[in-house]
Amino acid sequence: MCYPDCLSLQKTPWDMATLKTVLHPKINKKGTKDYRLAIRLTVNRKRSYYHLGQKVEPKFWDAPGEKVKSSHSRHKQLNRLIRKKYDEIEDVIFELEASKHDYTAKQVIDSIRKNTKKLSFFELADEHIEDLTKAKNHNRAISDKSKINRLKEFAKNRNLTFEEIDEDLLKKMKIYLRNTVGLSERSVMNVFVMIRLLYNSAISKKIVDQKFYPFGRDKIKIKYPQTIKIGLNESEIRNIENLDLKQGSAIWHTRNVFLFSFYLAGIRISDVLRMRWSYIVGDRLYYKMSKNDKADSLRLPTAVNDILAYYIEDKRTSSDYIFPELKTIPVQDSKAIYTRIKTSIKRLNDNLAKIANQAEINKKITNHIARHSFGNIAGDKVSPQMLQKLYRHTHLSTTIGYQGNFIHKNADEALDAIINFSK
Incomplete structure (x- = not known):
């Protein structure tokens, strides 16, 4: 997967930009590791990761070949995804170097994210939580992550696209949250508000077309139930x-x-x-x-x-x-x-x-x-x-x-x- 001659404009070894496809570990709520398929870009010894929205167990990963082993049921699809995104990142680097522009690993990865039209819901959600954490807004980060996890539980951790989050899915999710999880109507609405926020962000970033938006008139309406506020006299x-x-x-x-x-x-x-x-x-x-x-x-x-x-x-x-x-x-x-x-x-x-x-x-x-x-x-x-x-x-x-x-x-x-x- 690696092309050693692809980036030949660097002047010194420590200035080289290198691309590598890896399994990027992350500790989950259970305290165990999830291994996420990612492309790692290193520029001037600083790294940035582009996550492909897929998890792969280490036993299915060919590290020297930087590809998913044929023993994985979806190896062709996943390796095709790796090649496609690898080429996109490489093209951005070629253009920057051809125009003699300085760049960082983060700038390149951010530009790919902005141009990605199929970023999954949970990938964008992870970016949202990461931004809140970096801003030290821990209260909001923890609250929003909890709401996002409600959708993950309902979807059984399936990596949903924004197009899949339609009116039908949200109606079924509401029934699940009310009847199975036991959330109040207000709590369900809070989850929907979180989904709506990310959906609006995805539309503004051209990740999903406005026509798929599941909220609004004649669609899913977010309406909080009235609550009785009782104070002391x-x-x-x-x-x-x-x-x-x-x-x-x-x-x-x-x-x-x-x-x-x-x-x-x-x-x-x-x-x-x-x-x-x-x-x-x-x-x-x-x-x-x-x-x-x-x-x-x-x-x-x-x-x-x-x-x-x-x-x-x-x-x-x-x-x-x-x-x-x-x-x-x-x-x-x-x-x-x-x-x-x-x-x-x-x-x-x-x-x-x-x-x-x-x-x-x-x-x-x-x-x-x-x-x-x-x-x-x-x-x-x-x-x-x-x-x-x-x-x-x-x-x-x-x-x-x-x-x-x-x-x-x-x-x-x-x-x-x-x-x-x-x-």
Whole structure:
């Protein structure tokens, strides 16, 4: 498969571009290795891989010949695929060298990916996850990978093309996810949103034609079911505030975190745990919301300052975390931070269940309920525009839709006016 005389324009041995077809190992979820068929390009001793979207067991691989052995049932098809893609990569290199352009291995492989019209769904999905990981967006990467794996499970790891992901397949997949896996309607819609995102990306990259798009009018519609958002009322918040908890205990700390979020318009728990002392300037809090990178500033209420007073003794530097959960993790280790936040939220939610019991609250309380509680108590007391700022929503329509869950006064009065005709 290798052509040693094909790249003769390099001036020194270490500048040579070399192509080699290999089995590229990758650790799967079970902790074992999958061997993926790939073409490896090395330029200036830096490598880049073009994966062919096929797995081959080592026993079927002829490493010296760089081809699939004839004992494999699909050896002709796979070797034809190798030759075709090998030639495409080689042609790109010839053109670059003929025009005396400098190039890297990654640039060549990226150009092949952009020009590939038959990139599989899972190949593009792998690129998507890899891009998120490189950007250290571990939260999104893990979430999206989980959704992609749902389709892999349904397809039994078959390497689907985008054309194969049609309305019929998605309808069957929905039945499988609801009835066999037991996912909620909302979770199924989240999987569909992930598929739609990759499908739109494939269309923009000319991987698949628009006519195969399975979503939209008269096709697969993505519609989230309405959910009932229940927040705490003023009396219930006071019950939590007035609990006699031992200072320094885990449940005492949990209450502080919950109320810190509530007092600041329901800041998301992941952002609360990321709070640093440097975010506080004078009597104001300045921070960026991790979900949409939206910056905001809020004046610190007295109740928040009272909470901060308990934690300032453990302040080591101005950039130190306010709450203890992340103090032992290096700032640059984003993956470890994500993992710690995830485990901390579970522990805090467990403690909130104990708080609800002690406060005699017959509602399920989680950290996110702090946000719902703020919305419930705010009701229609504040203009939607101001609530939009407090919630850090990008669009006013989001605020109006969200707050609609908690405004019942007008509907209640209208109902009373109708049914009380006999009084």
